[in-house]
Amino acid sequence: MKTALITGATSGIGMEFARAYAAKGYRLLVTGRREDRLKQLQEELDVPVEYYIFDLGKKKECFALLDALKDETIDVFINNAGFGLAGSFVETDLEREISMVKLNDIAMHILFKGILQRMVAVDSGSILNVASSAGLLPGGPYMATYYATKAYVTSLTRAVAVELREKKSHVRVHALCPGPVDTEFNANADVVFALKGISAKDCVKAAIKGMDKRGVIIVPNFTMKLAVIAGYILPRSLAVKITGHQQKKKLAS
Numbered sequence: 074m075k076t077a078l079i080t081g082a083t084s085g086i087g088m089e090f091a092r093a094y095a096a097k098g099y100r101l102l103v104t105g106r107r108e109d110r111l112k113q114l115q116e117e118l119d120v121p122v123e124y125y126i127f128d129l130g131k132k133k134e135c136f137a138l139l140d141a142l143k144d145e146t147i148d149v150f151i152n153n154a155g156f157g158l159a160g161s162f163v164e165t166d167l168e169r170e171i172s173m174v175k176l177n178d179i180a181m182h183i184l185f186k187g188i189l190q191r192m193v194a195v196d197s198g199s200i201l202n203v204a205s206s207a208g209l210l211p212g213g214p215y216m217a218t219y220y221a222t223k224a225y226v227t228s229l230t231r232a233v234a235v236e237l238r239e240k241k242s243h244v245r246v247h248a249l250c251p252g253p254v255d256t257e258f259n260a261n262a263d264v265v266f267a268l269k270g271i272s273a274k275d276c277v278k279a280a281i282k283g284m285d286k287r288g289v290i291i292v293p294n295f296t297m298k299l300a301v302i303a304g305y306i307l308p309r310s311l312a313v314k315i316t317g318h319q320q321k322k323k324l325a326s
Contacts, residue, residue, distance in 0.1 A: 074121075078102045078147045080129060080184065081154035083110035086203060086254060089273040090151045093281060095120045102145065104129070104138060104154070129154050129180040130172050139187040146195070150188045152181055153203040157219040170218045177222035182229065185246075189233070192244045199284055202230050204248045206292060223250075227290065234289045245287055249280045252294045 077094040081087035083105035091103055095118040104125045105111055111124035125141055127134040155177040158169055185202060192198030207213050208223030230248035237244055253270035271294050279293030 074098065074100045075148040076100045076102060076146060077149040077151065078104075078142065078145075078188065079151040079153060080104045081203075082114060082124075083107045086249075086251075086273050086276055087151065087153040088114065089277040090153065090280075091118065091122075092274075093277050094149065095122075099149070102142065102147070129184070130176040132175070132179060132183065135180050135183040135187075139184065147188060147191065148198055150184075150192075150198070150200045151203065152185055152188075152200060154180060155203065155222075157216065159216050159219070161215060162217045165218070173218060174222055177219075178225045181226060185229070185233075189244065189246070193237075193242060196243045199245045199247070201247045201249055201280060201284060201291075202226050204230070204250050206250045206252045206294075208248070209250055209290070209292070231289060245284070247280075247284050247288060248290050249276075249283075250290055250292045251276050252292075 075098070077090075077099040079087050079090050079094070079101065080103075082091050082103035087103075087105070088110075091101055091114055095101060098120065100121045100123075101118065102123050102125070103111055103114060104127055106126065106128055108124070108126050111126070115122040115124060125138060127138050129135055129138070156173060158165055158173055181202060185200060188198075189200060192200070204226035205219075205223040207216065207220040208225075208227035210220065213220030227248045227250060230246055234246050237246065251271070254276050255270040255272055276293050280291055283291035283293070
């Protein structure tokens with residue numbers, strides 16, 4: 074039986090990935106901070122599910138998770154934990170921004186590297202880093218730090234994918250870059266999406282399809298694909314201005 078590791082599995086995209094891989098017959102290793110949600114997932118699914126309670130925003134707990142999994146063979150890793158924050162950069166809370174950088178980038182980096190090294194050692198496995206279409210655009214006024222954290226994820230994933238191809242490795246790495254998805258992200262980031270979101274289930278379905286096709290950057294929404302293309306075609310200053318206009322619409326009153 075193959076094994077999938079999923080972080081941030083207590084809601085939204087992470088929970089839907091758990092359901093999707095359970096349907097494919099995978100044994101699951103899931104993490105999050107809310108034990109009640111993970112227990113519920115364990116009871117819901119008809120495959121073996123082991124859960125780990127860690128706060129991945131803390132560096133030492135990332136290493137503790139890797140240590141707890143040291144004897145596991147992981148076939149798929151969904152590196153999903155993260156959150157967003159909206160508002161004017163001069164007004165948003167610094168500590169919350171630092172927490173976001175720690176989770177979206179530092180934790181992602183530690184776990185990506187740790188699991189990747191193990192996969193490379195056996196020359197097998199797939200990793201999906203959950204980024205955002207924000208990481209493909211030149212900047213996002215009113216969600217400035219969030220956009221920057223996701224640009225880090227997409228840049229890192231692209232670079233590592235090239236390194237693996239040049240080594241003729243059978244390990245695959247991918248970055249999922251959705252636009253709006255109907256999850257708890259909205260409330261946590263204090264935003265109301267200006268565009269209609271897709272369901273977490275549809276997002277995950279598109280992500281797995283993209284992984285099967287060995288795509289590195291996976292954008293599951295056609296509208297966002299067009300937005301990303303426009304971001305590359307338009308002058309960067311104009312693209313940032315348009316993005317900022319859209320972000321202003323998201324701010325909850």
